[in-house]
Amino acid sequence: MxxxxxxxxxxxxxxxxxxxxxxxxxxxxxxxxxxxxxxxxxxxxxxxxxxxxxxxxxxxxxxxxxxxxxxxxxxxxxxxxxxxxxxxxxxxxxxxxxxxxxxxxTANQANTSWTSASAAAPDHPYLLKKGVQPHNLCQEGNTLLVPLYSNGRIVNLQRIYPDGTKRFMKWGMIKGAASMVGSLTGASHVYLTEGWATAATIHEASGCPVVAAMTANNLPVMACTLRRKLATHISIIIAADNDRQTCGNPGLTYGRQAAESIGANICWPRFPCEECACSDFNDLANCEKSRESAI
Structure with a gap:
């Protein structure tokens, strides 16, 4: 040949x-x-x-x-x-x-940064824009730090800058890791979302613990991980993004995969606006506030 x-x-x-x-x-x-x-x-x-x-x-x-x-x-x-x-x-x-x-x-670097950081300020520009409290976040200079955990240890950080730009630490674990808002103690059900701001919005509205998978394609992975680790009486609800203006709607597509993989219920936001760029439950909350204030 x-x-x-x-x-x-x-x-x-x-x-x-x-x-x-x-x-x-x-x-x-x-x-x-x-x-x-x-x-x-x-x-x-x-x-x-x-x-x-x-x-x-x-x-x-x-x-x-x-x-x-x-x-x-x-x-x-x-x-x-x-x-x-x-x-x-x-x-x-x-x-x-x-x-x-x-x-x-990267996990070692993330833990070092997290240990030396201070509690996040409630008036950080990103938190004010999203209309949520800092919850479990820390702050390094003017940069918010979102911790990603795997097996109880911080393995990565998502850095959020004042203008909303987000960056994970290079080479750090993302798939199979997640952040949490709220506590599992005494919980009867848990929400699983994509982004941290969405998790904070749902927690503040419901009081329930919310796990943020941080990326759409991590939703099915984290759904299976949660189902394996949580007690059987704790139900999991997938609160998916609705990326209606993105080809293939990745938020809803991966959200459905996550729900189907563990037999969970799923919900997603329906927006009163047609042309806006809203895609998640945090967007929906802020959109509704804007409409109410305009009336």
């Missing part, structure tokens, strides 16, 4: 180009290298590749979890395919080791 490429680096380079990634240099030394994913902001370094042998390369994207094989011989060579599968398994283990190490380092 004729090979299309003479080197694995050229084969990988062409495959990455077809996905919008243009790398000037590719190193086939068995080490894992990072690059920017084309669908995220510059400097994200969410893509990775490794060339463990002269015949095989593996690449993927942290934020989507996808992973792809590249070989010199292509998929019709059974020997190359078998070798590629074995390499793929080895690379996956090595990648997970790197991921765990980086997440551990």
């Amino acid at each position: 004729l090979r299309k490429f003479s080197t694995i680096t050229s084969a990988l380079q062409e495959e990455l180009l077809s996905r919008g990634v243009n790398l000037n240099s590719i190193f086939a030394d068995g080490k894992i290298y990072r690059f920017d994913a084309p669908d995220k902001r510059r400097g994200n370094l969410a893509g990775w590749y490794v060339c463990p042998t002269p015949e095989v390369a593996v690449f993927g994207f942290w934020h989507t979890g996808e992973q792809h094989l590249v070989t010199l011989a292509g998929g019709h060579d059974p020997i190359a395919a078998a070798h590629a599968r074995k390499t793929d398994e080895k690379v996956k283990r090595e990648r997970e080791d790197v991921r765990r190490h980086e997440q551990g380092q």
Whole structure:
């Protein structure tokens, strides 16, 4: 069989180009290298590749979890395919080791920042804009810190700046981690939301504990985690975002997946406005306040 490429680096380079990634240099030394994913902001370094042998390369994207094989011989060579599968398994283990190490380092940094931070000020611009209390947040300078927990330990922080810009700590755990507003003590049911401000709004309105998954695609993961850890008499209600102006409505799509995965009830906001950018229960609360004050 004729090979299309003479080197694995050229084969990988062409495959990455077809996905919008243009790398000037590719190193086939068995080490894992990072690059920017084309669908995220510059400097994200969410893509990775490794060339463990002269015949095989593996690449993927942290934020989507996808992973792809590249070989010199292509998929019709059974020997190359078998070798590629074995390499793929080895690379996956090595990648997970790197991921765990980086997440551990970020968790340590997050705990250090959290310990040295002060309680969040109620008059922080973001809290005033959202119309909620600070609850369990801390503040570092003019930046709010939202703690993400996994197994009882802070593993990441979401930083919220006065203008509303939000950033997670780089390399930190997100999927499988969450923040909470309120206490589980004596609770008969718990709400699961996407964002922290939505969680604060629902807690203030209901008095119930609310878990914030922080991202839409983390809702199904956290729904299963909560159901596994909570007592059976505690019901879980998914309070999904309604991203009606976003293609595919990710908030409602993942919310429904979360509800179906554990047989939970789901609710989502219906808005009195048609053209506004409202998408979650915090938006709904503020929209209704604005309409009432205008009357």
